[in-house]
Amino acid sequence: MQSDQSLRQTLQQWKVDAPLPPRFQEQVWRRIELSEAQVELPAWLRLWNRLSTALTRPSLAASYVTLLLLSGVLAGYLQAHISRTHASGDMAARYVQMVSPFQSPHH
Amino acid sequence: MRRPALILVAGVAAAVLAYAGVYYSRTADCCHKTQGGAPELAWLKQEFGLGDAEFKRIAEMHDSYLSGCAERCHRIDLKNQEVAQLLAATNHITPEIEKALAEAALLRADCQKKMLQHFYDVSQTMPSEQGRRYLAWVQKQTIPADSHSQMHH
Secondary structure (H helix, E strand, C coil), rough: HHHHHHHHHHHHHCCCCHHHHHHHHHHHHHHHHHHHHHHCCCHHHHHHHHHHHCCHHHHHHHHHHHHHHHHHHHHHHHHHHHHHHHHHHHHHHHHHHHHHHHHHCCC | CHHHHHHHHHHHHHHHHHHHHHHHHHHHHHHHHHHCCCHHHHHHHCCCCHHHHHHHHHHHHHHHHHHHHHHHHHHHHHHHHHHHHHHCCCCCHHHHHHHHHHHHHHHHHHHHHHHHHCCCHHHHHHHHHHHHHHHHHHHHHCCCCCCCCCCCC
């Protein structure tokens, strides 16, 4: 009994100073809505909901954009390398055809 | 709902733009060469690291060689026609056919000799290391060790 009284007093004195994360209320309501609607939603929509919930976190959104950006750079670099190699091979073959009468077609 | 969709689209757009930007910046000079007047020579310049003076000299040698080459090709064409006419007129090897075949072989040998001389001249115009590399490459391309190649005229 004594300890209940003491606990109640401690709880009444307790103050939370830490700020809430950004868009906290929106995310809480969103999760409540999602959990209520989860049963009847199709799989792709559930996936989209999970994805869109994740993308509300700035760190994840920035990582997603950065990852795609780097993928684009890498794909462009590799494709350009392949194209340059092909073009170089074509030019070499054309040079050989041009200077050698023993290659076809010539003149 | 709109913000995650915007982020998704922005990610895809960033990837596409990055791909296109890198691809076109890395292949721009390559396309420019292909569309130029003598892309093969532009390739030669880049591949063997030629300076402008060396390239100019090699381009002149190249033009001179090609005009002579066309003349030799024409003579070989005429000789081939002569051989064809002789072959059509008989069903065995005549002294005239033997003579014409020997002359055609001489013309082809002369053509090959001039080609090799051109390669030597070009290689000697290049910096020595590049010249050696050019000579090894071009000889491998034009004179295979076990060649049974035919002339195509």
